[in-house]
Amino acid sequence: MNSAAQIINMLHPGLVMIVFGILVALLPAKCRVPLSLLGPAISIYLTLNMSADCALDYRINDYITIHFMHYDKLTFLFMIVFSVIAMCKAIYCINTQEKKEASMAMVYAGSMMGVVLAGDCLSLIVFWELSAVASAYIVYAGHYRRSYRAAFRYLLVHAFGGNMFLAGMIVYIFHYGNVLTNITDQAGTPMYWILFIGVAVNAAVPPLNSWVSDAYPEASVTGTPYLASFTTKAAIYVMIRFFAGSEFLIWVGVFMAIYAACMAIMENGIRRLLSYHIVSQLGMMVAAIGAGGEMGVDGAAAHAITNIFYKGALIMAVGAIMYATGKTLITELGGLGKRMPVISVCFLISSLAIAGLPGLSGFVSKALIMDALAEGGYQAASILITVAGVGTLLSITLKMNYFIFWGPCDEEAKKLEINKVPWTMQLAVVLATIASVLIGVFPQQFYALLPYAAEVNPYALGHVLEYIAIFIGGTIPFVIFIKRMRPHEDLTLDFDWFYRKGLCRLVMGIAKVTEKLFKWCEGKLVGFARYLGIHFSNPYLWTENSKSVRIRKMSFESEDQLIGDTISMVVFALTLILVCGIALII
Amino acid sequence: MIKETLIYMGIAFAGAFVLIMLSKFIMPLFMKRPADYYCAGEEESELFFTDPVLEAEKAEAAAAAERERIANLPKPTMRMKKAELIELAGEYRVELPSKITKAQIIELIEEKRS
Numbered sequence: 259m260n261s262a263a264q265i266i267n268m269l270h271p272g273l274v275m276i277v278f279g280i281l282v283a284l285l286p287a288k289c290r291v292p293l294s295l296l297g298p299a300i301s302i303y304l305t306l307n308m309s310a311d312c313a314l315d316y317r318i319n320d321y322i323t324i325h326f327m328h329y330d331k332l333t334f335l336f337m338i339v340f341s342v343i344a345m346c347k348a349i350y351c352i353n354t355q356e357k358k359e360a361s362m363a364m365v366y367a368g369s370m371m372g373v374v375l376a377g378d379c380l381s382l383i384v385f386w387e388l389s390a391v392a393s394a395y396i397v398y399a400g401h402y403r404r405s406y407r408a409a410f411r412y413l414l415v416h417a418f419g420g421n422m423f424l425a426g427m428i429v430y431i432f433h434y435g436n437v438l439t440n441i442t443d444q445a446g447t448p449m450y451w452i453l454f455i456g457v458a459v460n461a462a463v464p465p466l467n468s469w470v471s472d473a474y475p476e477a478s479v480t481g482t483p484y485l486a487s488f489t490t491k492a493a494i495y496v497m498i499r500f501f502a503g504s505e506f507l508i509w510v511g512v513f514m515a516i517y518a519a520c521m522a523i524m525e526n527g528i529r530r531l532l533s534y535h536i537v538s539q540l541g542m543m544v545a546a547i548g549a550g551g552e553m554g555v556d557g558a559a560a561h562a563i564t565n566i567f568y569k570g571a572l573i574m575a576v577g578a579i580m581y582a583t584g585k586t587l588i589t590e591l592g593g594l595g596k597r598m599p600v601i602s603v604c605f606l607i608s609s610l611a612i613a614g615l616p617g618l619s620g621f622v623s624k625a626l627i628m629d630a631l632a633e634g635g636y637q638a639a640s641i642l643i644t645v646a647g648v649g650t651l652l653s654i655t656l657k658m659n660y661f662i663f664w665g666p667c668d669e670e671a672k673k674l675e676i677n678k679v680p681w682t683m684q685l686a687v688v689l690a691t692i693a694s695v696l697i698g699v700f701p702q703q704f705y706a707l708l709p710y711a712a713e714v715n716p717y718a719l720g721h722v723l724e725y726i727a728i729f730i731g732g733t734i735p736f737v738i739f740i741k742r743m744r745p746h747e748d749l750t751l752d753f754d755w756f757y758r759k760g761l762c763r764l765v766m767g768i769a770k771v772t773e774k775l776f777k778w779c780e781g782k783l784v785g786f787a788r789y790l791g792i793h794f795s796n797p798y799l800w801t802e803n804s805k806s807v808r809i810r811k812m813s814f815e816s817e818d819q820l821i822g823d824t825i826s827m828v829v830f831a832l833t834l835i836l837v838c839g840i841a842l843i844i
Numbered sequence: 845m846i847k848e849t850l851i852y853m854g855i856a857f858a859g860a861f862v863l864i865m866l867s868k869f870i871m872p873l874f875m876k877r878p879a880d881y882y883c884a885g886e887e888e889s890e891l892f893f894t895d896p897v898l899e900a901e902k903a904e905a906a907a908a909a910e911r912e913r914i915a916n917l918p919k920p921t922m923r924m925k926k927a928e929l930i931e932l933a934g935e936y937r938v939e940l941p942s943k944i945t946k947a948q949i950i951e952l953i954e955e956k957r958s
Contacts, residue, residue, distance in 0.1 A: 404883075516863075523867035524875075644852070645859030652860055723849040731856025735864055742868050749882070751875040758882055 267312040270326055271301040271341060272375055272385065275368030283361035290360050291352050297364050298345035301371065305337045313377075322436075324384075325377030332559060332709040336374045336495050339563045340367065342693070343487050343570055350574050350686035351480040354581065359399040363484045366392035370488040374495055378436040379427050382496070386423060386460075390416035393489055396481040397473045408476035411757070415469040419459025426453030442503045442550075453500065460493035461544065462537045463510055464517055468754035470537055471521070475529035475586070479577040482529060486573045487566050490536055494543050494562045502558075503550025508631070511548055512642045514541025519649025521752065523657070526587050526745035528576045532569070535612065535654060539565050542627055542643055549630040549639075552710035557626035560708055564611070564619035564697055571608040571690035572654070575601045578679045578687060579662070585674070588658065588745050592667025597676050600684045602663045604691040609659055611694045613651040615729065616722045619697035622704060625716035648732040656736045657743055794826060914957060920950045929953075 278297030282290050314326040344367040351360060369392055372385030394416065398409035429449040430441070444450045459466045474485050501507060518538035525531040539561065546557035578601045585591050595602045611618035624647065631640040659665075697704045705712050715721075736743060793799050878884070917935055924932070929949045933940055938952045 520863060520867040520871060523863060524871065641855060644855055645863065648856050648859040649863045652863060720845050720848060723845065724852045727849045727853035728856040731853035732860040734857055735860040739864050739868070742864070746872065746876065747879060749877045749879050750872075751877055751881075 263307070263309075266304060266307045267309060268314050269304050270314050270372070270375065271304040271308075271337065272368040272371030273314075273326070274300050274304065275344065275371060276365050277368075279361045279364030279366075279368060282357060282364060287357050290355070290357050294348045294351065294355075294360050294364060295345070298341055298348050298367070301341040301368075302338070302345065305334065305341050308334065308337070322380070324380045325436075326372070326381045327375050328377030328438075329375075330709070331707070331711075332495070332498065332555075333374055335559055335563060335707050335709070336491070337371060339566050340371050340374065340488065340491075343566050343690070346570060346574075346686045346689050347480075347483050347487065349682050349689070350483060350577075352682040353680040354683070355478075355480040356399065359396060359478065359481060362392050362395040362399070363481070366396060366484060367488060370492045373492045376438070379431050379438060380436060382438065383424055383427055386496075387420050389489065389492070390420050393485055396485055397477045399481055400476050400478045402476070405476045405478075408473045411754070412469055412473040415459060415466070415757075419456050419466070421456075422452055422459070423456025426450075426456050429453075438499050440502055441500050445504055445506075457493055457496050457500065460489055461497055462490055462493075462514075462540055463544065464514055464537075465753040465756070467514070467518070467537050468752040471525075471530050471533040471752060472754050474533045474536075475527055479581050483570060483573045483577060486532070486536060487570055490540055491562045491566055494540065494547070494558060497544065497547050498555055498558055502547050502555050505548055505550075507548025508545045508634075508636055508639045509548075511541045511543070511545025512639050512646070514538065514544060515643060515646030516541070516649065519646050519653060521750060522653035523649060523743075524745065524750045525653075526589055526747055528579065528586055528588060528591075528658070528662070529573070531588075531653060531658065532573055532576060535572075535650060536565075536569060538646060538650060539569065539612070541646065542624070545639060545643055546627040546630050549627075549634045549636060551630065551633065553626060553630040553633055553712055553714075556705070556708040556710050556712040557623065557630045560623040560626050560704070560712075563704075564623040564694065567690050567693040567697070568608040568611040568619055571604055571687050571694065572612065574683065574687045574690060575605040575608070578683050581683065582676045582679050583674055584677075587747070588661050589747055590671070591662045591674070592665065592671030593663075594676075595663035598679065601679065601687060604687045605663065606659055607691050608694055609655040611698065613655040613729070614647055614725055616717070616725050617695075617698050619694040619704075621725060622698055622701040622716050625701075625714055625721060626705075626708075626712055629712075629714055644728065648728060651729065651732045652736055652743075656733065657745075660740075661744060794830065919957075920953045922946060922950065 275297045278293050278300075282293045285293070308329055310329050312327045312329045316324045316326065318324065344364075347363070347367075351363070355363070366389055369385045369389035373382060373389065376382035376385060390413070394409050394413040397412050398406060400408075426449055430453060433444075433449065434441075441450055441453070455466070459469075462470045470490070474482050477485055497507075515538050518534045518536075518541060522531050522534040522538060525534060543558040543561045543565075546554045546561065548554070549557070579591070579594065579598065580586055582598060582601075583591065583594075607618065611620040614620040614624045627643065628640055631637075631643065701716050705714065914936060918932065920929055920932055924946075926946050926949070929946055930940060933949055933953055936953050936956050938949075938956050940949060940952070
């Protein structure tokens with residue numbers, strides 16, 4: 259191997275992104291655009307030239323060495339897609355992003371690449387935690403009061419997830435050492451569950467899903483596309499590494515997919531709707547991971563990759579709509595099909611891709627998931643995933659396209675002022691859409707990149723007819739209920755209620771109970787102190803108020819008062835001596 | 845093949861029907877809340893910190909609205925009674941001294957109009 263190849267094999271694409279991110283923060287604002295384009299470009303180059311010999315090790319002592327890089331087909335697949343989508347997002351943000359946000363976005367993308375490239379548990383933990391901090395800043399960079407609050411909640415949720423992950427990892431390292439390996443055979447052990455909860459937070463597994471729909475819509479127009487592409491997909495990557503073949507994940511995935519699809523059908527906010535769809539699509543990936551086997555792993559990885567492109571295009575298109583109109587609710591928009599043609603067409607194509615229309619990327623990756631479930635004999639799960647796919651069709655492909663772009667619109671929507679969308683934003687949306695189309699048109703080339711290079715023909719006539727039938731069957735109820743499909747303007751509760759209201763009420767309740775308890779104790783203590791004070795200052799009360807006749811007879815009143823005084827002095831002196839003695843001993 | 849296609853169409857139809865029933869009729873019964881459910885009673889200001897650009901825009905908008913309001917008010921004339929002029933000066937938000945003539949009121953209002 260020549261020296262250039264050796265150097266390339268030592269260069270970590272994620273760290274390169276992080277370094278460029280830091281440079282963006284340190285250098286003048288005019289350097290932002292070239293640096294934010296150069297970072298992903300170098301990352302793509304390094305990933306394409308990476309080989310199995312790549313290594314970047316940091317030796318802490320004789321026993322511990324951190325392996326920052328590891329290469330296999332799964333790593334390569336995620337790395338190349340992360341790099342390409344980072345480039346797309348950099349193009350998207352050329353005209354609109356602020357410097358600090360651009361810097362943190364690059365650090366965030368770099369840390370997620372670090373998670374994917376991690377050769378051992380320690381480097382995985384480091385990049386995992388770094389990504390949480392960087393992504394929290396991106397939410398914060400929305401610069402609205404609600405962004406700050408959402409960022410704080412996001413940080414708390416990820417601190418919980420990160421700590422669970424760290425705790426699980428410590429036990430994992432104790433059992434398995436520092437190497438990453440599948441732990442399905444450890445199902446049921448505390449380590450398995452703690453680690454699973456840590457990963458489940460990032461993979462948005464209900465009831466830990468609501469941070470997605472809470473935080474993503476509150477970031478800036480340029481921040482949300484970054485957030486939507488990395489955290490959850492990296493979590494899917496980690497889940498493939500650790501939990502592939504864990505059967506319970508099939509049902510977890512099915513629940514995720516259907517629950518989030520229902521939430522998306524109800525939702526009015528365009529970015530919240532897409533956030534729910536991230537969860538729904540993740541459900542399909544989780545189900546594939548649960549099915550396990552070569553087909554399951556390929557299905558989950560393929561769907562994560564296609565999802566990055568079509569969901570990226572959808573989120574960027576929605577960002578462009580927000581940029582142009584300043585509106586975020588479906589009920590405030592309408593008739594944009596003719597007024598924003600490029601964005602509308604890209605949105606339509608990507609929404610058809612997410613619903614699995616033959617010829618587009620979603621169809622190609624869903625085929626693997628369905629095959630994985632069918633191979634494992636999980637027919638019920640397969641049908642439920644199909645139903646979740648129909649939910650996607652209803653809420654994005656039909657509802658969003660009809661009410662935002664192509665359907666009739668009211669007078670207010672017609673009067674809506676449309677600002678010109680920068681060409682770079684449109685270019686990024688177009689590039690992500692083209693990637694979706696290319697994957698759909700050349701499925702075999704895409705399958706060859708997958709970890710086990712699945713051999714499936716998605717364009718078998720029967721399979722194509724199935725999806726066309728699903729499209730037709732799903733569209734009919736939409737047409738029947740078309741008036742009811744217009745979203746309501748109210749808020750829909752999600753699991754975040756438990757920490758935004760429930761936890762708040764619990765803490766307030768505990769505070770009230772504690773306050774009452776302290777007041778009660780305080781009252782009793784004061785009463786007791788007063789009692790002691792009164793009785794020590796007037797020892798006659800000990801005998802005179804006593805219920806016992808014998809003691810009352812001992813009353814000092816009839817005797818010399820000095821006796822009582824002396825006794826109380828002696829008691830006081832003894833108490834003082836006792837206290838001083840104890841203090842000295844201590 | 846046709847049978848399988850029809851089965852899938854049936855699944856999709858039934859699935860869509862169930863999802864619509866769930867999300868449009870059943871789930872809203874216990875999951876729908878007012879839009880300000882989490883931030884009810886809080887101040888309306890969206891921005892956490894004062895944004896000078898936004899503040900300047902707001903001030904400019906308020907000044908424009910005030911100019912428009914004044915432009916729509918009637919012009920003062922000598923034909924008007926003094927009481928009417930004082931009332932009009934109130935609408936123009938002109939402060940009047942206790943002793944003032946009609947001409948002075950008109951002068952002050954014109955000054956405000958300009």
